[in-house]
Amino acid sequence: MKSFFHVQDIGDLGKALEEAKQVKATPFAWKSLGENRTIMLVFFNSSLRTRLSSQKAALNLGMNPIVLNIGQDSWKLETEMGVVMDGDKSEHLREAIPVMTSYCDIIGIRSFAGLTDREYDYNETVLRQFLEYGGKPVISLESATVHPCQAFADLITIEEYKKKSRPKVVMTWAPHPKALPQAVPNSFAEWMNAADVDFVITHPEGYELDPKFAGKARVEYDQMKALEGADFVYAKNWSCPGVTDPSGYGQILSKDMGWTVDDRHMAVTNNAYFMHCLPVRRNMIVSDSVIDAPTSLVIPEAANREVSAQVVMKRMLESL
Numbered sequence: 001m002k003s004f005f006h007v008q009d010i011g012d013l014g015k016a017l018e019e020a021k022q023v024k025a026t027p028f029a030w031k032s033l034g035e036n037r038t039i040m041l042v043f044f045n046s047s048l049r050t051r052l053s054s055q056k057a058a059l060n061l062g063m064n065p066i067v068l069n070i071g072q073d074s075w076k077l078e079t080e081m082g083v084v085m086d087g088d089k090s091e092h093l094r095e096a097i098p099v100m101t102s103y104c105d106i107i108g109i110r111s112f113a114g115l116t117d118r119e120y121d122y123n124e125t126v127l128r129q130f131l132e133y134g135g136k137p138v139i140s141l142e143s144a145t146v147h148p149c150q151a152f153a154d155l156i157t158i159e160e161y162k163k164k165s166r167p168k169v170v171m172t173w174a175p176h177p178k179a180l181p182q183a184v185p186n187s188f189a190e191w192m193n194a195a196d197v198d199f200v201i202t203h204p205e206g207y208e209l210d211p212k213f214a215g216k217a218r219v220e221y222d223q224m225k226a227l228e229g230a231d232f233v234y235a236k237n238w239s240c241p242g243v244t245d246p247s248g249y250g251q252i253l254s255k256d257m258g259w260t261v262d263d264r265h266m267a268v269t270n271n272a273y274f275m276h277c278l279p280v281r282r283n284m285i286v287s288d289s290v291i292d293a294p295t296s297l298v299i300p301e302a303a304n305r306e307v308s309a310q311v312v313m314k315r316m317l318e319s320l
């Protein structure tokens with residue numbers, strides 16, 4: 001595996017889920033695979049789960065992880081080509097990438113969407129430069145448009161908790177005070193479309209995801225109707241993807257607190273499990289009562305980030 005951005009990169013989903021089970025049961029069974037191998041984890045943005053789960057997964061495989069926080073541990077990096085570098089950015093990605101990859105065998109990148117230039121974000125301009133100039137396998141640790149390690153962990157969690165072979169999974173938009181990227185909902189939609197689930201997306205009008213990710217998913221604008229009979233409720237905020245109105249890209253179109261997932265919403269489900277990738281704003285995205293209920297999967301879901309990361313790194317090590 002040379003890159004991990006999309007669900008297609010993992011190949012057969014059934015096999016990947018089986019491998020995840022094995023990795024979870026015996027995390028240290030491949031300790032020699034990563035011997036004398038180094039993974040560099042590069043963060044342009046903050047992280048708790050991705051940083052820790054990636055380091056832990058690398059250590060389970062016997063690899064040496066190096067974590068670099070751009071702008072804190074390193075020089076500030078310029079990411080756009082052709083600019084006169086007379087500002088506060090001292091080094092260009094064009095040099096920094098081959099330097100970083102000269103010290104490692106695999107590289108993981110966290111680089112969020114800027115949410116101002118849709119074309120720049122949806123072309124994955126930063127991630128693509130790592131592919132082009134790095135020459136090493138690249139993992140998206142949440143880039144401008146995708147968060148595949150999260151979506152894989154979400155699928156592993158659904159597989160573990162599902163009570164029927166084809167559960168109903170509803171991804172619902174929920175309010176947030178800040179404009180957030182679409183990477184998590186994009187990847188969740190992409191992975192659910194590839195999995196054997198009845199997948200529904202619900203959001204206020206204007207929040208339609210890019211068709212490349214929404215695919216065949218059913219979109220229901222009435223949140224309560226969408227949630228009826230759900231087995232899993234996946235809450236997430238995202239800003240305007242700019243599909244129906246490109247000028248709205250990255251903007252907040254609604255702060256309707258009626259969309260906050262609370263007991264009223266969960267009451268119409270099939271005693272659904274609640275999921276969220278975290279970090280979560282309590283009583284904005286979800287009520288305390290729902291996230292604190294025994295049906296909340298937010299902690300097992302976060303724990304499975306170690307498993308998804310380890311499967312991906314294992315596959316990459318095996319193909320070096």
Ligand code: CP
Pocket residue numbers: 046047048049050051142150277278279
């Ligand atoms: N879910 C997730 O990616 O968490 P972090 O942003 O803390 O890494």
